[in-house]
Amino acid sequence: MYTKTIDFSKFSSIKVGVPIEVLMIERGDEIPKDRLIIGHANNLLVSSNPPPLMMLSKDFAFIELEDGLLIVGCATPTGKLLSFAKKNNLAGFEFISKLPGSIGGMLAMNAGVKSYEIFNILDAIKIDGEWVEKESIEHGYRFAKLGGVATEVRFKVTEGFSQELLNELINLRANQPKTASAGSAFKNPEGDHAGRLIEEVGLKGVSKGAMEWSTVHANFLVNHGGGTFEDAKYLINLAKERVLEKFGVALVEEVQFLEEI
Numbered sequence: 484m485y486t487k488t489i490d491f492s493k494f495s496s497i498k499v500g501v502p503i504e505v506l507m508i509e510r511g512d513e514i515p516k517d518r519l520i521i522g523h524a525n526n527l528l529v530s531s532n533p534p535p536l537m538m539l540s541k542d543f544a545f546i547e548l549e550d551g552l553l554i555v556g557c558a559t560p561t562g563k564l565l566s567f568a569k570k571n572n573l574a575g576f577e578f579i580s581k582l583p584g585s586i587g588g589m590l591a592m593n594a595g596v597k598s599y600e601i602f603n604i605l606d607a608i609k610i611d612g613e614w615v616e617k618e619s620i621e622h623g624y625r626f627a628k629l630g631g632v633a634t635e636v637r638f639k640v641t642e643g644f645s646q647e648l649l650n651e652l653i654n655l656r657a658n659q660p661k662t663a664s665a666g667s668a669f670k671n672p673e674g675d676h677a678g679r680l681i682e683e684v685g686l687k688g689v690s691k692g693a694m695e696w697s698t699v700h701a702n703f704l705v706n707h708g709g710g711t712f713e714d715a716k717y718l719i720n721l722a723k724e725r726v727l728e729k730f731g732v733a734l735v736e737e738v739q740f741l742e743e744i
């Protein structure tokens with residue numbers, strides 16, 4: 484293992500943060516228990532004082548296909564897996580287009596679009612060195628209790644990549660802002676949309692510093708350049724307060740705050 488200084492104002496998708504030293508895990512290393520694993524920071528708001536962090540090195544960025552079993556290392560970018568599935572005519576991976584991040588992050592978030600989620604198609608995950616079958620891992624809408632560091636995931640694959648489905652999913656994304664963000668700020672409450680609620684309490688387009696509730700889609704907190712963690716947190720808390728007050732709905736963050744408490 485080795486350390487690497489990562490500037491989260493450049494690395495994270497929302498472009499918020501400062502340079503932080505991160506421990507890089509290599510193949511064969513014992514995984515520390517006192518650090519928080521991160522992926523490619525597409526779902527994170529990193530403060531200037533986060534807990535000690537670690538990340539999987541490129542050793543865990545691989546894709547192997549043999550006898551109908553696909554094994555993917557958890558540092559693999561989602562785009563690489565999508566291209567592989569397309570090239571090898573594999574079914575079921577179309578939805579990961581437009582879900583930026585690493586495979587490890589996808590697993591921990593049970594990332595997905597509409598009814599397509601990563602847990603629907605996987606078979607088992609290697610967590611802290613042991614293969615764990617999907618059935619033994621508690622998971623649901625945008626969460627999975629991995630209980631450790633995922634290093635590899637296994638899929639049983641079938642043929643039939645659908646370009647049609649891919650196009651459909653890409654079109655679905657047309658209503659999302661292109662400005663830097665961490666995706667949806669809040670999970671959708673049951674039977675409703677967080678974006679609708681944020682809009683209804685008058686926050687669409689409201690900003691603090693360079694951070695703004697997007698005018699394109701109100702559940703996206705966007706950074707127009709140089710936005711801070713504190714401003715992002717202020718807007719998130721403001722939305723929670725207003726939505727609770729007006730609708731009695733307690734919004735739950737999808738984006739994760741990394742701050743030492």
Ligand SMILES: Cc1cc2nc3c(=O)[nH]c(=O)nc-3n(C[C@H](O)[C@H](O)[C@H](O)COP(=O)(O)OP(=O)(O)OC[C@H]3O[C@@H](n4cnc5c(N)ncnc54)[C@H](O)[C@@H]3O)c2cc1C
Pocket residue numbers: 496519520521522523524525526527539557581582583584585586587588589590591592593594595596625629631632633634664665666667739
């Ligand atoms: C423009 C945009 C659009 C998005 N749209 C969607 C969407 O439609 N649907 C959706 O679900 N998400 C969406 N996201 C969010 C994001 O793409 C996913 O959450 C993605 O899976 C995050 O991956 P990551 O590698 O960046 O993880 P990170 O953001 O780095 O980490 C996310 C979580 O995963 C954990 N984690 C990371 N790696 C591991 C590992 N190896 N083992 C155990 N835990 C780990 C971290 O501790 C953290 O809790 C969007 C994001 C952006 C920027």
